[in-house]
Amino acid sequence: MVMVMNRIDELLEWLRTASDNDIEQTGVSRNYLRLVAYGHKRPSARVATSLEQLSGKEITRQMLRPDDWEIIWPELVRPPRY
Numbered sequence: 001m002v003m004v005m006n007r008i009d010e011l012l013e014w015l016r017t018a019s020d021n022d023i024e025q026t027g028v029s030r031n032y033l034r035l036v037a038y039g040h041k042r043p044s045a046r047v048a049t050s051l052e053q054l055s056g057k058e059i060t061r062q063m064l065r066p067d068d069w070e071i072i073w074p075e076l077v078r079p080p081r082y
Contacts, residue, residue, distance in 0.1 A: 005039035010059045012037045026050045045072050
């Protein structure tokens with residue numbers, strides 16, 4: 001099964017202004033993050049969390065891992081309101 005991922009414009013925007021130090025803190029290369037931004041790669045849970053923190057939540061874990069974020073981070077799921 002081939003998974004098709006969408007482009008993440010928020011990540012592309014962040015990459016335009018991210019310092020080399022910011023990129024280093026993600027643990028992956030700028031080129032790898034471009035692949036993520038264009039939907040060719042999916043970041044690990046650790047990289048997704050780093051990007052969320054470094055971007056001030058402009059980029060979220062839910063954006064980066066839309067198919068499985070609820071499994072990885074169940075604490076982020078909001079209970080239904082009654």
